[in-house]
Amino acid sequence: MVSPEETKPQLAHLRNELKRAGVKLTHQRLEIYREVVGSTEHPDAETIFTGVRDRLPTVSLDTVYRTLWLFADLGLITTLGPPRDRMRFDANLQPHHHFVCSKCGMTRDFRCEEFNRLQVPDAVRDFGGIEKVQVEVTGVCHRCTTREGQGD
């Protein structure tokens, strides 16, 4: 958690972006924003929900979801990993890396010897034992690029 002082400049950013998007700055949005910005872990909706309950006793979980997605749409936060609506399986046991489409979730393997040899910084070892190092390239696949702009 971060002290209120530190998040002040970020709150100005929130105010700005919401105004620019033409949406209202509500008490809920303010507190949810403070909660997610103040957390260095990568909270799920429920964690945010629990975290803001002290300050917003009547807030509901679905408002947390709606608000977080609003922030994500405005570019104030991002989501972790590919759009993971379903579990996906991978029979490729060789070292490889991924290209993931941020629109549709399409995932393709590619091989790269250079990436296979990546050395992780020592500090990362403080988190735990390392099993695998994979590069994830995010972008928009050709199909989604083509579809863009024309009526879905």
Place this chain on the structure above:
Amino acid sequence: MVSPEETKPQLAHLRNELKRAGVKLTHQRLEIYREVVGSTEHPDAETIFTGVRDRLPTVSLDTVYRTLWLFADLGLITTLGPPRDRMRFDANLQPHHHFVCSKCGMTRDFRCEEFNRLQVPDAVRDFGGIEKVQVEVTGVCHRCTTREGQGD
């Protein structure tokens, strides 16, 4: 899809591993294995389900799930991305990379200038436009390492 010929040596591997684990090689497991190994995309359970229906007209979706998780437990396949499926949010907009615990899903950011400068192979551009390149380090965090072996 891959021709039956190509998957033959892999099937021997399946037979081996199942025997070693003391579980039976059933018709369903064989076909599901062929389906997932024969796919270079990263199919979800439903896709596998549809794919094996021709050969297994009465198979059920839950058997597909059980079988895929069995394979994953035996190390015959892996799953894509972190283990659990709650959506997680990230307020860190700076370029950064992730350490992810494969047991509990705990995710931590780390910064690495060298990783920020990674050049992706040209061939990857054929998949689509590139927005972001992130390194994902998978391992087991200290907490899970400590818990290992002792009764949860």
Place this chain on the structure above:
DNA sequence: CTGACTGCAAAGGGTTTGCAGTGCT
């Protein structure tokens, strides 16, 4: 004031589980 926002509750969709019949070893 007024339209956007919230809270409630119920629906939705992917995944898992309990149970009894089936079939492989």
Place this chain on the structure above:
DNA sequence: AGCACTGCAAACCCTTTGCAGTCAG
């Protein structure tokens, strides 16, 4: 023949949606 495995259906959990009252601008 025994026992793991499968299919069925219902349960489960996270997430989204429709609606009516509420609040920011």
